[in-house]
Amino acid sequence: MAAAAATVPSPATSFPSTTRKATVLSLRVSRRFKVAASAAASPGPDPSPAFKSVTAFAPATVANLGPGFDFLGCAVADASLSLGDTVTATLDPSLPPGTVAIAGITSPSRPHLADRLSRDPLRNCAGIAAAAALQALGVRSHAVSLRLAKGLPLGSGLGSSAASAAAAAKAVDALFGSLLYRDDLVLAGLESEKAVSGFHADNIAPAILGGFVLVRSYEPFHLMPLPCPPALRLHFVLVTPDFEAPTSKMRAALPKHVAIKHHVRNSSQAAALVAAVLQGDAGVIGSAMSSDGIVEPTRAPLIPGMVAVKAAALEAGALGCTISGAGPTAVAVIEGAEKGEEIARRMVDAFLSVGKLKATATIAQLDRAGARVISTSSLE
Template sequence: MFRVIKTYAISQTDTRNKPLDFIYTIPLNVKSTQFQSVVSMEKIKVKAPATVANVGAGFDILGFALEQPYDELELSLVNGRGKAAFLSLEGYGKGKLPENEKNLCAIAVQKVMDKLNITGKDIEIKLKKGLPVSSGLGSSSASIVGALYGANKLLGGKLGETELLQIGIDCEAVYSGAHADNVAPCLLGGFVLVRSYEPLEIIKLGGVNGLHVSVCHPDFELETKKARAVIPKDVPLKNVIKNQSLLTSLIYGIAKNDAALVARSANDYVVEPYRASLIPGFDDVKKAALNAGAGSCSISGAGPAVFAFTLSKKEAETVSKAMACAFSKNGLGSRRYVSGIAKQGVHAI
């Protein structure tokens, strides 16, 4: 059944029980009403945020939403035959991504329409892509989740978040394998933990006050399949133990709203050492971020984007500039972003 778990902590200076953020799990066989409504519409504009997956030691099970960058979509409900019609693409991916029924937005919308047995209407899709393709920032997830959310709203909001999550994971699997650590935070916002894939169970952990993120995306693409292929099946036990400690500290820090603990816990000794070789200058970029004041630094998702945690926006600006400079010294231009944790996921604008 659907569970809402409220946790408490005892402060050293205040012995009263203090409720933390709501932590709730979403088992696959339960419908949530958060994304359901009874009001239909003819047009909707949607904003879908970038996401950072893995977050250091949380490979394939942890992710969070960024306030920027993001994709914007416009979906319109018109008379037709139950088909998704992709009309236009602006921004990143122009000339690279398909602008037809093979676009992930169209695939996602079609899955919603098929699930709801829609036959007398079409949904037209316009995508303004603010996320670079194959960047490690959840570019495909943003397009998928934005399309799912918009289509569901246009058709009366009949699908709950669990159903949307499962469809999103299925769409993600088309090109990069089935994983939820981008789709889930894009849909739900904040930090999100994948407790289980079979059966699917997602835990929303919420945001962390005072935590800032520096993101630097070098000017090249790295396909998720290629980044996964370099990870060995066997890794040293001592590195697994280090990662277990880091991941536990990270989750505890999020639950306690302890930005300082979270900021110094996003490191990875299991996956990062093998993927680092795919990102020119990564070691220099990470060193530059830490020297500039970051608490920790790692690869965002499959890369090539790199992220770092800081405790102030000013520090985040300094760190992002240092990361960009390090990439430049390795012959790569880059784009940098400074962001907070987006507590709200995909939403209408």
């Protein structure tokens, strides 16, 4: 088992590490997080552990939601909680105090995936977020080992890195009594996101908070959860082709300049989407999601069959369809689950017939809870 310093590094990679080096708790993190951490962590004694171990789950997320590039997102999950990641954080007296280690990684539905993820906590999304949470808590006398169960594929556009980070931050916080504020948890997760996909919170914020979230600003840091009426039965048809779309590649394709008319239209559609969420208007949510005129047109051609998949979803009765995050997952929105299977079949068929890609489909619902503790082990 590799024990490494709880130091937030620069870029994450996916190769395994055999390093056992441990150093002091010295986090090189963003100024935003230092401000939050200094406010959250008391200068006094370490917080006492509340449990021996904690297991937390964090759901998948759909970022951008069409016109809301980098500032809108929502959490989605299925009833079995397979659409997300799970992290178990355990007090580990065998490690140097103030450090984090990755004790194991599994991927029940994709066994090969575990081998692609680093067990070096400084190069693993869960490890980075756990280290950041330890600093925010002011933990110096205890060490934590993590076990990560990946339910999400890499490079899918479903917030895979954010789910690992959110579950780890939540588990570590709960291990020491759930002392962190909401924003501190998000900022801890952002340290991980920054290492793999850039400093943007449209995945990590809904992964932790649940529901729809608007990222208003970073200076100052301001998140706005968007409560929608409980009666809204919003479901999502998520169709993921056998095709990896690295966030870096999909960001490189974005236009460097945007015409004012396109900016105005996208702004109006994003505003309509926010209003529709608050009002519980599924029809407008769907049509606004389908109306991105800036990002989707540049990314869709990079995902074989995406244009045809969107057309197939709308023809089958979806209220709207767009690319989830950076892709390649296509997300269609429906009210209720009745049409879900037929829409999913049409979308899968379109990926195969037009894009020559096999695809898998999941029908999920809006996850209003976000990251949550699912089990604990008491102190002996």
